[in-house]
Amino acid sequence: MENKGLFLDRGIVLTIIVLCVIPFLLQNSFHYEIAIMCMLNAVICIGLNMLVGYTGQISLGHGAFAGLGAYVAVILSTTYSFDPVLSILIASVVLAIIAYFISKPILKLEGHYLAMGTLAVGIIISIVLTNEDHLTGGPDGMGVSSFHILGYVFENDIQWYVLSAIFLVFSIWALQNVVNSPFGRILRCIRDSETAAKAIGADVPYYKTYVFVISVVIATVAGSLYSYYTGFISPEESGFMRSIELVVMIVFGGLGRIYGAVIGAIIITALPQFLTFLHDYEHMVFGAIIIFVMIFMPKGIVSIFDVLKYEKKKEIKKDNS
Amino acid sequence: MSLLKIDGISKSFGGLKAVDNISFEVEEGTIHALIGPNGAGKTTLVNMISGIYSVDVGDIYFNDEKITNVPTHKLVNKHIMRTFQNLEICENMTVMENILLGFNINMNKNLLKCSFQFESILDDEEKFTHIALSHLKRVGIEEHAYTLCSDLSYGILKKVEIVRALAINPKLLLLDEPVAGLNGTETAEIAEIIKEIAAQGVTVLLIEHDMKMIMGISDNITVVNFGVKLAEGTPEEISSNPAVIKAYLGEGSLHE
Numbered sequence: 001m002e003n004k005g006l007f008l009d010r011g012i013v014l015t016i017i018v019l020c021v022i023p024f025l026l027q028n029s030f031h032y033e034i035a036i037m038c039m040l041n042a043v044i045c046i047g048l049n050m051l052v053g054y055t056g057q058i059s060l061g062h063g064a065f066a067g068l069g070a071y072v073a074v075i076l077s078t079t080y081s082f083d084p085v086l087s088i089l090i091a092s093v094v095l096a097i098i099a100y101f102i103s104k105p106i107l108k109l110e111g112h113y114l115a116m117g118t119l120a121v122g123i124i125i126s127i128v129l130t131n132e133d134h135l136t137g138g139p140d141g142m143g144v145s146s147f148h149i150l151g152y153v154f155e156n157d158i159q160w161y162v163l164s165a166i167f168l169v170f171s172i173w174a175l176q177n178v179v180n181s182p183f184g185r186i187l188r189c190i191r192d193s194e195t196a197a198k199a200i201g202a203d204v205p206y207y208k209t210y211v212f213v214i215s216v217v218i219a220t221v222a223g224s225l226y227s228y229y230t231g232f233i234s235p236e237e238s239g240f241m242r243s244i245e246l247v248v249m250i251v252f253g254g255l256g257r258i259y260g261a262v263i264g265a266i267i268i269t270a271l272p273q274f275l276t277f278l279h280d281y282e283h284m285v286f287g288a289i290i291i292f293v294m295i296f297m298p299k300g301i302v303s304i305f306d307v308l309k310y311e312k313k314k315e316i317k318k319d320n321s
Numbered sequence: 322m323s324l325l326k327i328d329g330i331s332k333s334f335g336g337l338k339a340v341d342n343i344s345f346e347v348e349e350g351t352i353h354a355l356i357g358p359n360g361a362g363k364t365t366l367v368n369m370i371s372g373i374y375s376v377d378v379g380d381i382y383f384n385d386e387k388i389t390n391v392p393t394h395k396l397v398n399k400h401i402m403r404t405f406q407n408l409e410i411c412e413n414m415t416v417m418e419n420i421l422l423g424f425n426i427n428m429n430k431n432l433l434k435c436s437f438q439f440e441s442i443l444d445d446e447e448k449f450t451h452i453a454l455s456h457l458k459r460v461g462i463e464e465h466a467y468t469l470c471s472d473l474s475y476g477i478l479k480k481v482e483i484v485r486a487l488a489i490n491p492k493l494l495l496l497d498e499p500v501a502g503l504n505g506t507e508t509a510e511i512a513e514i515i516k517e518i519a520a521q522g523v524t525v526l527l528i529e530h531d532m533k534m535i536m537g538i539s540d541n542i543t544v545v546n547f548g549v550k551l552a553e554g555t556p557e558e559i560s561s562n563p564a565v566i567k568a569y570l571g572e573g574s575l576h577e
Contacts, residue, residue: 174436181435181442182421182428185414189422192411195373199409200485201397201426210432256413 011259012173019165023158032157034273036229038266039164040222045249045261046171047218052247053256054179055211056191057107058115060243061122062219067238068125069095069220070227071136078145079135085149088224092217099216100209107208122243129235141234144227160229167225168262171218176258187211191256252290254300263301324349324524325370325493330379330389332365339365341548342379347493347541352515352525354539356532356559358568362548363528364406367497370526371403372396383493397426402486403495406528410478410485412471416462419470419481420453421446423488456484460514476507483514487523494518496527500534512538536560544568 026032048062073091076082082090106117129136136142147154154160178184186207189197197204227233236242245268253264271289275282297303323346332340340362347353355363368374370381372393380389383399391399402423411419421428428445435442457463460480465473470481479499486494496515500508512534519525519538529535535542535556542559544551546568552559559565 177438178432178436181430181438182425182445183430183432183435185418185422186425186430188414188418189411192413193409195405196409196411196422198373198393199371199397199403199405200422201394201489203392203394214432 009176012169012176015172015262016169019169023161026157026161029157032161033230034270036157036160036164037226038269039161039168040226040229041246041249041269042262042265043164043168043171043222044219044246045253045265046175046258047215047222048246049250049256049258049261050175050178050187051211051215053250053254053261054184054191055187055208057208057212058111058247059118059212059215060115060247061118061125062215062246063240063242063244064122064125064238065095065099065216066219066223066246067129067233067235067242068098069216070223070233070237071129073220073224074142074144074227074233075135078142081145084145084147084228088221091224092220095220096213096217099213103209103212107205107212119240119243122238123240126235126238126240129238136235139235141232141236144231144233146231147225147228154228164225164229167222172258172262179258188256248290252293252300254302257300257302260300260302267301323347324384325526326382326385327366327370328380328382330366330369330381331377332362332369332374333377338548340369340545343545343548343550344379345543345550345553347524347526349524350519350522351540352519352527352538354535354542355526355528355545356530356535356542357545357551359530360547361545363545364497365548366545367403367495367526367528371401371495397489400489400492401495402489402491402493404479404482404486404497404499406498406501408475408478408482410470410482413469415467415469416457416473416477416481417450417453417466420456420485420488421449423485424449424453426489453484453488456487459517460484461510476503479503479507479511480514483511483518487518491523493524493526496525496529498528498530500529500531508534 022035026035044062044066048059051057051059069091072094073084073087076087076090077084102121106114106121109117130139154163179188186197186202189200189202190204190207194204223237227237249264249268250261251264252268253262254260272282272286275285278285293301299306325347327343327345329342329344330340331338331342343362343366355366357363365374369376372391372395376389380387382388383401386399388396388399388401411422428449429441454463454466457466460483462477462480465477470478473481483496483499499515500511503511508531515525515527516538527535527539539556541554542556543553544559544565551568552562552565554562
């Protein structure tokens with residue numbers, strides 16, 4: 001793993017180029033909305049991937065955490081007229097504290113039990129958001145104040161596109177650094193063997209909690225930004241299906257792969273929009289695509305690149321012999 | 322003075338007494354072997370010393386400091402390292418990454434510094450990679466340094482585990498069946514490595530089934546059977562102890 005001086009690697013450069021080209025292909029506001037949704041979902045998935053893919057701890061509650069975080073930020077800025085950036089910061093701190101206290105008991109569970117535990121927490125959050133209508137507007141949701149950073153107001157699609165793109169590139173870059181660092185190595189060790197992690201002196205519960213909190217904070221920030229962008233928030237965004245959707249994205253793209261989370265998020269977010277011409281058959285085809293990808297590429301869609309790399313290696317070997 | 326002192330420890334699983342009031346001492350700088358038939362409680366004993374199982378009764382002292390029920394990850398700070406009978410290796414990581422994990426307690430793991438790739442993190446990485454390579458050379462597996470562990474044979478992974486345990490210069494090394502499942506050549510190699518480790522002043526507590534190897538390299542032997550201590554002594558004393566022969570070695574071994 002020679003990564004000295006790997007400030008910007010090929011993957012990041014390619015991502016930046018693609019993100020610069022895409023706006024030329026977007027023709028209307030709806031296209032922008034999908035692009036921005038893809039990017040913010042990708043950011044949430046990067047955080048979730050750190051927990052599920054790299055540390056091996058499943059969470060079926062991240063949709064709810066993203067929704068709750070967004071609500072906290074939105075209520076602060078809309079109802080109590082806080083500065084939006086400050087609101088997101090406060091929401092991050094609040095969610096970090098909540099995640100910390102939830103993770104203490106829940107991360108003692110493993111495998112299916114952890115899935116059930118996080119699922120239950122997610123459903124509880126979703127119910128609270130739906131029923132506390134004096135704060136959240138109930139099932140109808142609520143309008144959201146405009147978003148500005150130090151007085152610079154975000155009002156058109158291109159501004160939002162740039163903000164989301166920067167956020168995404170930064171997240172990819174940071175995660176990539178973390179994964180190959182001593183910190184990330186311990187996370188991967190916990191995934192492969194918790195006993196080994198203990199034997200080399202890692203406090204396993206500490207790391208699990210740390211990653212859980214970080215992934216919830218990332219979800220909070222991305223979830224809040226999305227609400228500010230759409231100008232509306234409803235409990236649906238924190239529902240059970242949303243949490244499942246996030247896990248599907250990272251599994252579909254490739255667990256424990258940096259670009260797996262990104263590509264999975266983009267495909268699962270955008271694909272239904274491309275399939276709308278099928279009308280009633282849309283969901284069926286969407287489901288069939290997911291099933292086929294999982295059958296033929298159980299390690300996710302990015303495993304295609306591994307096969308290509310392997311073929312290339314074989315060719316090089318042939319040339320040498 | 323003994324480095325490790327086990328003082329009357331016991332452990333039960335339900336109604337089964339896996340370890341029953343066992344005491345022994347490991348002298349500093351020696352290779353101390355712990356032998357016994359399958360199910361005698363050897364691994365349970367090591368799991369208690371290394372904090373993976375809790376101790377029901379009794380105490381464990383390391384350098385006269387009580388370490389009973391200290392969590393595993395804190396024992397590493399006292400330079401007690403161990404390997405496992407059934408490999409505990411990160412299969413989806415390269416050999417080098419596994420070895421670097423061994424340096425964990427010496428490395429800076431600040432998340433912020435890691436995510437922004439601070440110079441100090443990269444310097445650490447380079448420094449420890451260098452040390453890791455020299456360790457790998459010592460056991461002769463440096464050509465596999467950047468191979469994924471899932472692509473390597475059992476014998477090599479056993480060595481990887483030993484090297485990982487050696488990373489932070491342990492004072493006490495617990496080896497749980499390091500040659501189980503290996504062939505003759507590999508066994509001889511590992512025996513050589515263990516001798517070399519001990520020669521550098523590391524105290525080794527070795528759990529093994531391979532009698533030839535045990536008799537060849539250990540300074541002291543403790544024999545356990547059905548969770549109780551059966552005998553203790555030098556390899557010569559043990560191989561002529563009638564109780565041990567009856568329980569474990571079998572009549573034939575005497576005349577080998």
